[in-house]
Amino acid sequence: MQSAKDIAASAKAGMEKTRATLQEKGERMTASDPLQKEMATEKKEAKIHEAERRKHEERRHNAAVADHAGVLGGHDHHTVGGVLGGHDQHHAGGGVLGGHKHTTGAGLGHPAAGTDHTAPGYGTGGTY
Structure with missing residues (x-):
């Protein structure tokens, strides 16, 4: 197009x-x-x-x-520190890049950097 x-x-x-x-x-x-x-x-x-x-x-x-x-x-970049703009980025740095909100990953089914990935409280809360 x-x-x-x-x-x-x-x-x-x-x-x-x-x-x-x-x-x-x-x-x-x-x-x-x-x-x-x-x-x-x-x-x-x-x-x-x-x-x-x-x-x-x-x-x-x-x-x-x-x-x-x-x-x-x-779209959908998973980085540590985040240097790319886009959508749905989960990384340890947080902040805003490329005009979109970026989160630290905690509470989104992605544990924050340096955390125990098997600890309760991480994940989606269901199966898929």
């Missing part, structure tokens, strides 16, 4: 290509020399290629940003 940024990049490139085509038509209508008409067409093609190049560059950039965000903001 395309991201909103990719859709915006495609729309912008489409507008630039339409603008180049309209400009070429105007230049061809006013030009009397076949060489000027040919130059107008070449200029249009160059603008179209540049718009496509920028669109693809922006898509690559958006994909790189998304990949980077995935590394930093994944």
Whole structure:
């Protein structure tokens, strides 16, 4: 699925290509020399290629940003001290990273670091 940024990049490139085509038509209508008409067409093609190049560059950039965000903001990371943002992180450090609350693990079915994992009071309280 395309991201909103990719859709915006495609729309912008489409507008630039339409603008180049309209400009070429105007230049061809006013030009009397076949060489000027040919130059107008070449200029249009160059603008179209540049718009496509920028669109693809922006898509690559958006994909790189998304990949980077995935590394930093994944789901269900279990770490000690916690350095990643994401959802449902249980670690010994506590605090807030990546915009989500992170807990120490005690009372969540995960014993806090350095505790006896077999002691009563840990777990979900049932079977699953």
